[in-house]
Amino acid sequence: MPINPHSIKPPAIPVARNYTPANGRKYQVQIGDSWTSLAATAGKSAWDLIRYNYPNLSLDLQLAAKEVNWYLEHYVGCTLLTPDGRNYRFSPPGEIWRPNAAVALTPDEVVKRLVLSILRDPVVRHMTFGVGFLIISATYYEDIAKAIEAGKIVVKVNPALGHLAMYYGGVSPARIELSPTISDMGLIIHECTHAIFDMLKLTTNVEQSEGFGYLSQALYGQLKYGPTARYTVPFHWPPSSWISWQTIFDESKRLAAVLKTRFWVSEADAAQLYGAFKNTRGAGYDARAGKVETNDGL
Numbered sequence: 001m002p003i004n005p006h007s008i009k010p011p012a013i014p015v016a017r018n019y020t021p022a023n024g025r026k027y028q029v030q031i032g033d034s035w036t037s038l039a040a041t042a043g044k045s046a047w048d049l050i051r052y053n054y055p056n057l058s059l060d061l062q063l064a065a066k067e068v069n070w071y072l073e074h075y076v077g078c079t080l081l082t083p084d085g086r087n088y089r090f091s092p093p094g095e096i097w098r099p100n101a102a103v104a105l106t107p108d109e110v111v112k113r114l115v116l117s118i119l120r121d122p123v124v125r126h127m128t129f130g131v132g133f134l135i136i137s138a139t140y141y142e143d144i145a146k147a148i149e150a151g152k153i154v155v156k157v158n159p160a161l162g163h164l165a166m167y168y169g170g171v172s173p174a175r176i177e178l179s180p181t182i183s184d185m186g187l188i189i190h191e192c193t194h195a196i197f198d199m200l201k202l203t204t205n206v207e208q209s210e211g212f213g214y215l216s217q218a219l220y221g222q223l224k225y226g227p228t229a230r231y232t233v234p235f236h237w238p239p240s241s242w243i244s245w246q247t248i249f250d251e252s253k254r255l256a257a258v259l260k261t262r263f264w265v266s267e268a269d270a271a272q273l274y275g276a277f278k279n280t281r282g283a284g285y286d287a288r289a290g291k292v293e294t295n296d297g298l
Contacts (some may be wrong), residue, residue, distance in 0.1 A: 001085060002089065003073070003085060003086045003087075004084075004086050005161040006041065006043060007065075007066055007067055007069055007087065008069040008070050008073065009066035009067055009069075009070060010065040010067070010069070010070050010071060011054070011056055011057060011058070012056070012058070012154050013264065014071075014236040015053075015054055015056055017047075017075060018069055018173050020097070021052050021055075021097050021099070023099050023100050024052070024097040024098065024099055024100070025097070025098055025099075025260065026082065026095045026096075026097060026098075026170075027095060027096055027097070028092055028093055028094070028099045029076070029090035029091065029092060029094050029096060030091075030092060031080075031088065031090070031092070032090075032181060032183040033090040034046075034065065034089075034183075034185070034214050035047075035049055035050055036114070036118065036121070036185060037114055037182075037185075038096075038112040039097060039117060039138065040104060040110060040111075040114035040116075041098075041110050041113065041114075041119045042098065042099050043105075043113050043115070044117075045117055045120070046117065046121075047061075049096075049098070050064075050068055050252060051203070051252070052098050053070075053071070053097050054067070054071050054096060055130075056140050056188070057211075059244045059284055060074050060123040062080065063104070063225060065087070067086055069087060071092075072088040072090075073088060075213075076088075076090075076095065077094045078090060078091060078092035078094055078097060078297070082228070082230040083225075083228040084225060084226045084227055084228050084229075086225070086226055087163050087225070089135065089223060090175045103271070106256055107157040107180060108154075108155065108156050108157055108243060110157070110180075111155050111156070111157045111178040111180065112148065112155035112164045114157050114178070114188070114252065115145075115148065115176060115178070115188055115192070116145050116148060116149070118185050118188045118192075118266075119141045119142065119144060119145040119148075119188075119189075119192060119209055120142070120145060121185075121220075121224070122219065123220065123224050124138060124189070124222040126139050126223055126225065127189075127216065127219055127220065128263055129216075129219060129259040129264065130253075130263065130264045130265075131211065131212070131215070131264070131265055131266070131267060131269070132266060132270070134202075134204075134208060134266035135264070136193065136196060136212065136216070138255070140196045140199070140200075141189075141196070143199060144195050144196060144199065147298050148176075149200065150171060152173055152174065152298045153173060153174045153175065153176060153195060153298060154173050154174075154175050154176070155175075155177075155178065156174045156175060156176070156178075157178060157179075157180050158176070158177040158178065158179065159180055159181075161177060161178065161179040162179055162181075162183075163179050163181060163182055163183060163184070164179055164182070165177065165178045165179065165182060165187045165188055165189075165190070166189045166191060166201055167191040167192070167195050167198075169194065169195070169198040170296075173298075174195065174198060174298055176188075176191055176192070176195065176289055182220075185219075185220070185222045185224075186216075186217035186224075187217060189216045189217055189220040190213040190214065190216055190217040191213070192216075192272070193212050193213050193216040194209060194213055195203065195298075196296060197209055197212070197295050197296065198287075198297065199295075199298050200295070200296040201294075201296065201297045202277065202295050203292060203293070203294050203295070204292075204293055205288070205289070205290055205291055205292060205293055205295065206272070206285050206289050206291070207274035207275075207278075207289060207290070208297040209293060210214065210277055210285060211252075211270060211273050211274050211277070213256055214248055214249070214252040214273070215256060215259070215273075217252065218249075218253050218255070218282060219256040219257035219259055219260065221256075221261065222253075222256050224259055226296065227257070230250070230253070231253070232246070233245045233249060234248045237282065238280075238281035238282045240281055240297045241279050241280045241281040241282070241286075241291055243276070243279075244276040244279040244280045245276075245280060247272060247276040248273060248276045248277070248280070251270075251272050251273035251276065252273060254288045255269065255270060255273060264276060277289050279291070
């Protein structure tokens with residue numbers, strides 16, 4: 001399937017194919033790589049790395065994004081698309097330029113910079129949303145970024161997590177752990193939303209805390225990438241609760257589409273999402289459902 005024709009445009013002044021940025025080295029992209037994840041290893045934002053490769057991009061970000069797709073198609077040779085068909089995804093054997101690091105980064109520093117770059121992604125500034133009486137302000141994500149920089153939350157790499165991320169608020173300092181191969185950046189927002197609950201010392205239950213986690217993950221994805229194909233829960237997940245897991249993802253996506261436009265839904269609107277946690281298996285949600293949970297702050 002070709003890329004959406006409205007999502008690609010030749011740059012007004014393309015950089016030469018043999019363009020070599022200062023202090024750069026070629027890197028062969030891998031499945032799961034993104035501008036954001038690769039930029040984090042160099043302590044840069046995604047757009048810093050993009051403009052490092054293509055310095056003549058338009059200053060208009062919407063137009064620049066279309067020009068980036070042109071470079072990915074014509075210079076990098078990308079063929080994989082995001083589910084909505086609006087952007088190219090990296091795949092080998094394509095290559096981009098990465099700056100040589102002055103100092104080698106530890107794996108923990110790499111994932112820390114990745115988390116900070118996601119928290120400061122421009123789309124996160126639009127992530128004020130609420131269900132019922134509970135409202136999360138977009139500014140809270142910057143508060144979490146500052147808490148990480150201050151050492152109140154540490155970020156660690158954990159290969160045992162597979163492709164996931166986890167937040168641990170019952171330790172001091174609080175801790176976010178990430179798989180080194182994490183591919184869904186929305187999972188980082190999910191766990192940082194739990195950190196927000198901890199920072200605010202909220203008293204909730206699993207339906208609210210996890211409900212907001214999945215909602216924030218879905219909302220970030222829709223703001224970042226637009227509408228995407230339905231996520232289908234794998235059949236090897238606990239079969240006794242497959243329908244509940246599918247409901248969590250489906251309802252999170254549905255509600256996120258509403259939150260993009262009106263920022264708030266009622267408890268009744270979220271009833272199906274909240275109710276699904278009572279019948280899940282494999283994550284402990286069913287055992288915690290309905291019980292009061294307190295957060296003690298960072």
